[in-house]
Amino acid sequence: MLSIREREFVSGARARGNRSLRLLLRHVLPNALTPIIVVATLELAFMIISRVGAVLPRARSAAAHADLGWMLADGRNYVATAWWLATFPGLAIMLTVLAVNLLGDWLRDTLDPRLKV
Numbered sequence: 222m223l224s225i226r227e228r229e230f231v232s233g234a235r236a237r238g239n240r241s242l243r244l245l246l247r248h249v250l251p252n253a254l255t256p257i258i259v260v261a262t263l264e265l266a267f268m269i270i271s272r273v274g275a276v277l278p279r280a281r282s283a284a285a286h287a288d289l290g291w292m293l294a295d296g297r298n299y300v301a302t303a304w305w306l307a308t309f310p311g312l313a314i315m316l317t318v319l320a321v322n323l324l325g326d327w328l329r330d331t332l333d334p335r336l337k338v
Contacts, residue, residue, distance in 0.1 A: 225248075225249050231249060258329050266318045292306070
């Protein structure tokens with residue numbers, strides 16, 4: 222936000238007499254929204270993966286029976302005989318993380334004012 226505030230288009234809008242709220246809403250926020258979206262989607266994907274990875278050392282609770290991390294952890298013991306027990310929860314996790322990243326890329330491309338012609 223601070224680096225965007227010092228750019229020429231904000232200085233030009235300030236020189237035209239725009240108020241601070243208009244500068245923020247019209248010029249600074251649309252240009253800062255893109256990095257915020259990218260970081261938020263990457264963090265969401267990281268939280269999903271870290272949640273799955275945090276399942277392994279913990280004790281199982283009653284609420285964790287439908288957790289994809291537990292399904293993946295239980296299925297790895299049977300990969301040689303029943304490969305689908307680990308494959309499908311792993312694919313579900315992978316597709317969820319991929320969908321979050323693709324949604325973030327689409328939002329960035331849609332909302333980025335620098336990409337509009």
